[in-house]
Structures are given as structure tokens and as C-alpha cells.
Amino acid sequence: MKRNEWMALIVTSFMMFAVCLSASAKTKKIVERGMTKQEVIEIMGQPKLTSFDAYGDKWEYYKMNVIQGESKRIVVGFDLNGKVIAYNMSLVDDNTNNEVGCNHQRPTLPPYGVGPDAPTYYYCLDDASFSILYNKVKNASFDDNKFDLLQVASLGCYYSCAQTARMMRIFTFGDKQLKVLRMMAPHIVDPQNATDIYNVLTFDSEKSKAGEIIRNSRLNK
Template identity: 30%
Template sequence: MKTLGHLFALLILVVSVSSCAALLGTSNDFLMNIHHGMSREQVLSMLGNPNYRRFDHEMEEWGYEKSIAANPGMTVINISFIDGKVVGMDSFHKHQAVAVPVSPQTDVLMPHPYSSYRPRRLDVMSDRDFQALYNKVKNKPFKDDQLEILSVGVDKRSVTCDQCVRMMSIFTFDDDRLEVLKRMSPNIFDLEHADRIVDSLSFISSEDKARSILGIRR
């Protein structure tokens, strides 16, 4: 009887795994079925409960990590809602880390500041999405609220130097502009144009602080 019970439990496990694989398929084509204006309920019926959830005022974000049979690692999906409707989606593939042995006799060169990881150009925030975020930040009366909305808005999104300069322009004083830069700098894609950010500041001391935040030298 124990053997029969074990076989039955194994059968249930195999059926469950097969069903899950059928849901996700062998590629990420199912992402194409997620579109602007979908309801939370429709997203839930397709992807299930999110791995994490966060919200700020009217903006809400759900995050998923899905395993795709054809790809190693995980597919990360971030879906944004306003008033219960999908207004944006971002997805990328997260590869599993692979250990690479390094000989102790090998000289290791320090990387150039521009060689650190930056999001792919395809992940750069669109002009439309940036304008929506810009308007939300600008319309808030208090600085703390503005910075909080900014942090949520650029999370896991890549931005350009020009977008950063424009967001900084909302604020009058260099100290506030540098605070904006601190929150956006990890997501800046095109650091080869960092001089545009530095030149937007009023004082030499502020320019030096901006270079320090960006990790660049004169």
C-alpha cells in the first residue's frame, strides 16, 4: 500500500509540472498577450499571483519571475497599473550566474567607469512614459513626495542623461538636483553624455559632486 501511495503522489507531481510547463510554453511568446488596458483580474488569470507588489498613490506595480522551458534562468516581468488597468510592462531575462575561475597570477585591470553594467537600450524609458513620470513629479507640492514618486518611477527602468537633466530642471537648487541625480544615476544608460548632466549645475562644487555620483573623472 505504501508503494501504491508513493506512485500516486509521484503521478500527481508529474501532472502538476506538466501543467505548469504547458502554461508557460517553450518561449516567452505569452508576453505578447499582455497589453495596455488589461485589468488586474485578466493579468491574474494569465500569470497568477505576483512574486512581489508595491504601490505609490495611484501607481501600482506587480513583479513576476517565471521559468521558461526554452531559456535557462528566469524571465522577470514588471507590470504597472493605474486605476486597476495596465499602463506599462517591462520584461527581461535574468541568466543564472556562472562561476568563472581566475588564476591568481593573472593581472586584473580595474574596469573603466563606463564599462559597468547598464540596462540594454531596449529597456530605456520611452518619451511618453518619461513625460508621464515628469508630470507626476512636477505636480506634487512637496519635495519628499516628488523624490519618492521619482524613485518608484525609475525603478528597474533605464533612463538617458537628457531625461535626467530634464527631471533635475524641476528643482531650483543644486542640492535638490543632486538628490534627483542620486536616485536616477544607477539607471542611466548613456554615461558617455554625462557632461550634459554636469553642465546643468550652477556651481563648480556641485559639478564635482555630480561627477562623484556618476563615478567619472575630469
């Protein structure tokens, strides 16, 4: 590869790493009483489930702590003016999808980022940041360059299964799609949605390998 191409790749890699660190820093904000729905979306993203009653709206989120292998359910309550009035977080058993607890007594954790023992939960890149990364990888001249960009970006980024699947589709052949997955799997925040990844792959043998990659990435955390 020519020297100019190497320099361009290095500069782009550091730019993408900076984008990922910046996106990760944004997630350190916490949901606070009185916030608007838009402010909650900027911190938490779009809710997984929504509901409402005579008193206001309720948004539900399910987040994965990839370091500790824990899932949590977050419920944000809004009043009739669309302002936050409630925030509740509880652990979820990955095997049963039920909240942890006995006799329906549901233990809760401190608000996100509060307290010395509060676990750190990671959130995938927002759509705008992921689009920057996706386009940089897609438009790189050679496959080796694409992998180099993705490897550097993954030092500071976390992804959803849908984002991982989209990145895999840049490549035509299963072996390279699986290589992408190996790079991104340790940074996936919602492994319960792995079907998005399996649907990219053509052969059952590739899907089986994908399952092993995802499981091993969680065991090694």
C-alpha cells in the first residue's frame, strides 16, 4: 500500500476512535426528574416498549451490561406534560426474561451511574455516530482497510445486533462476515437480539459459528 494511503487510513482510524469515545461519553448522562422526552431519548435512545394511562406515559428499556453479564429493565414515567416523574431500574434474568426477585418483590438498583457500587452499563452508538463509522468502513478501498478501521473503532464503541448485522452485510462472503462479528461481538449490548445477526448468514454452519462467537464473547468478559 502506498504511504499516502497508509497515512489516510491512520488518520481516519483515529478520527473514528474519537467519534466512538465522544459517543460513549454522551451516555454518562443520567435521567433526571423534569427532563423532557427528547432529553431522555438523547440519553437512552428509543424505548423498547411504550404504554400510557390517565396519568401519563411509560417507556421501557432493556439494557445489557456486557462486562458483568447482567441485563436490566428500566422504566421511565412521564406526566401529562411529557416530563419525567419516575425512574425505576431492576435486574432481569436472561434465562427466564423475568425480573430478579421472589414473591414479586423486585429489587431495584441506584439510578444509572449513582453510588460507588453502581455497575457500568454500555449503550450502542447512536444512529448518527454509527452512520459515520458504517460509511467510512464501506467506502474504504480494500477489505484489509475496512477491518483495520473497524478494529480501531471497536476499541471505544459498543453496538446493537442490528448495527452489527448491517456492518456484516458490507461483505459478501460468510468468512468475512464472521470476521466482522468476531471484532464486534465483545461490544454487543443486546445479545438477546442475535437473530438479526443469524439472518445475515446463509448457511447453518455459519450461523452455528456465529452463535459460538457471541457466547464466547460473553464468557470472556
